[in-house]
């Protein structure tokens with residue numbers, strides 16, 4: 001896989017690279033939220049110590065790193081070699097000299113061989129990018145091929161019922177992402193396609209940058225169940241959240257309050 005994407009590549013290959021190149025702080029930190037999410041993943045998936053986990057679209061590795069520190073055998077897969085380097089450096093910074101996750105460049109539709117895994121993760125913006133649901137189905141099928149029988153998948157996606165009413169612009173002031181970075185994000189729900197469009201403008205040291213906009217498919221709970229079943233998964237359960245927070249326990253979807261949907265399913 002070449003190191004830099006072609007300029008005419010789809011947005012999902014360009015946007016995350018562009019943001020990471022502006023500042024690796026755009027790859028979410030291994031922080032308290034990542035810890036809470038990692039706890040909830042284990043609560044949902046019940047993965048025993050030493051489980052084999054693949055974190056797909058792992059980004060800067062915030063979940064992969066925590067799971068490896070807890071003794072799981074972890075593979076982090078991401079389209080972007082640049083972002084995988086951020087993940088590797090983070091691991092090395094926290095665990096000098098210790099072997100950590102294996103970082104593999106790859107596209108989720110053709111997941112690199114590495115299984116069988118006990119658990120696959122698609123966390124926070126790592127699923128929903130493709131224009132056509134046939135591609136999402138292809139991705140789930142390729143993940144299923146690498147899971148052991150009875151293996152589980154946990155996926156976090158956006159709740160369309162919540163986001164349908166949330167067209168808005170948000171200013172992220174300097175100091176939140178990095179001291180010299182200001183961000184304006186504008187969100188818009190595109191009802192006909194069931195997608196959340198997210199445009200980002202970054203000012204770094206006063207210079208304006210506009211990486212490609214993000215467009216993420218936001219499935220309803222019923223659509224998620226159909227999609228995961230069509231890919232061969234069973235016992236598909238969709239849980240909600242209270243606002244933006246990470247649940248301690250599985251909770252029902254609240255149509256307008258739940259920002260995220262957590263899907264868990266077994267092969």
Ligand SMILES: C[S@@+](CC[C@H](N)C(=O)[O-])C[C@H]1O[C@@H](n2cnc3c(N)ncnc32)[C@H](O)[C@@H]1O
Nearest residue numbers: 012016057058059078079107108123124125126
């Ligand atoms: C919003 S980030 C989420 C990162 C991480 N899961 C987290 O929660 O911090 C989405 C990541 O998915 C990666 N990605 C995008 N399309 C992909 C694909 N088709 N296959 C694998 N990774 C992909 C991007 O490079 C990016 O690092």
